Amino acid sequence: MSNDYSEAVEQDSEQHFRNLLKKTKRKSMLRNIIISVLSAMVVIVGLLIADKMLLSRSANKALSDLYHYQLISSPNVLLGESQSLDSVLGGTAIYRTYKVIEGVPLPWAEVKVHYNVFGQYGQFVGGYSPLNVKDPDMEKLNMARPYNVMNGQRELLFFHPEVHYPDLLNELNKLDQIDSGKKVEMALSLDHAYTANEIRDMLPSGVHARWFWVDTYTPEYIKFMNGPPALPLISPNVYGYAAYADPEDTRENDEGKFIEYVKEGLKLNGNYDWEYTQIFNQLRGGKKEPAKDDVHSIGVVVTGSPESLRALKDKNCVRAAVLGAIADKY
Numbered sequence: 001m002s003n004d005y006s007e008a009v010e011q012d013s014e015q016h017f018r019n020l021l022k023k024t025k026r027k028s029m030l031r032n033i034i035i036s037v038l039s040a041m042v043v044i045v046g047l048l049i050a051d052k053m054l055l056s057r058s059a060n061k062a063l064s065d066l067y068h069y070q071l072i073s074s075p076n077v078l079l080g081e082s083q084s085l086d087s088v089l090g091g092t093a094i095y096r097t098y099k100v101i102e103g104v105p106l107p108w109a110e111v112k113v114h115y116n117v118f119g120q121y122g123q124f125v126g127g128y129s130p131l132n133v134k135d136p137d138m139e140k141l142n143m144a145r146p147y148n149v150m151n152g153q154r155e156l157l158f159f160h161p162e163v164h165y166p167d168l169l170n171e172l173n174k175l176d177q178i179d180s181g182k183k184v185e186m187a188l189s190l191d192h193a194y195t196a197n198e199i200r201d202m203l204p205s206g207v208h209a210r211w212f213w214v215d216t217y218t219p220e221y222i223k224f225m226n227g228p229p230a231l232p233l234i235s236p237n238v239y240g241y242a243a244y245a246d247p248e249d250t251r252e253n254d255e256g257k258f259i260e261y262v263k264e265g266l267k268l269n270g271n272y273d274w275e276y277t278q279i280f281n282q283l284r285g286g287k288k289e290p291a292k293d294d295v296h297s298i299g300v301v302v303t304g305s306p307e308s309l310r311a312l313k314d315k316n317c318v319r320a321a322v323l324g325a326i327a328d329k330y
Contacts, residue, residue: 054117055086059093062113062121065270066095071261072239075156076185076211076301077108090116102183102303104327109150122271130155130234140167142229157232158213158299159189159320163225165232168320172313175306178326185303185324190317193296196254202317206308209243213299214258216279239279255295259283
């Protein structure tokens with residue numbers, strides 16, 4: 001009887017120990033699962049935060065690169081608002097540009113940029129290209145008239161003073177066909193290089209300089225432009241700077257500002273580093289750095305009323321005059 005009781009007690013103890021061990025294992029397993037889930041959540045949240053921070057840095061870098069390049073390119077085009085959409089490891093930003101024609105804003109284009117967490121960014125393949133339409137006035141130039149694909153406005157064209165073209169566009173006579181209430185943009189290609197102040201002084205009353213075209217072309221490139229075919233230049237192939245440093249047109253820019261823009265662009269080491277380097281080397285020649293006297297303006301984008309712009313017909317310095325955007329006052 002005593003032995004049976006001892007065996008029963010021993011069996012109960014073993015069973016209790018086994019139950020306690022199972023319970024301990026379940027608690028340990030549950031604790032490990034909770035720790036693993038919490039650890040995974042912390043890692044995931046950390047990765048998402050890091051992803052967001054890296055994408056934000058890349059987006060800001062892309063915007064800075066595009067903004068600085070806009071300062072020396074895209075005649076009379078300003079960078080407006082931007083929107084961005086982030087996904088995992090990458091994102092897309094859309095930047096809208098516009099022109100101001102005598103106080104009238106005119107939407108111009110959308111620039112789409114893709115960026116990723118590795119700091120890489122760039123515009124979508126294909127980029128921007130104008131809509132080319134057959135125009136009798138352009139036949140002697142062996143090209144079609146380029147129009148903006150977003151709004152149907154004319155794209156500006158520029159004629160280098162050292163390039164011999166089959167024909168030159170002078171559309172000052174077309175101003176007589178434009179309603180007097182319109183606001184007009186024109187690209188004036190000059191007969192040789194001038195300073196910004198010289199150009200300002202030669203413009204008639206009511207004609208406002210908006211953007212100066214700078215001669216940044218090497219002798220080799222000028223030889224290439226002489227063709228055949230010798231074609232006028234369009235926006236992606238012209239560089240310069242805005243006539244004013246502020247939207248209120250109170251602070252005039254000069255040649256020194258263009259050099260400053262190029263130097264700032266070089267510091268970015270961004271997607272346009274090659275363009276900045278080429279411009280910088282061409283301007284400085286054999287010197288360490290370019291000076292204001294090395295910046296030569298060979299054209300200017302102007303705005304005004306049709307009546308005020310007609311006064312340019314008497315200016316012998318105007319080699320070619322091409323109509324650009326035309327806006328309604330109201």
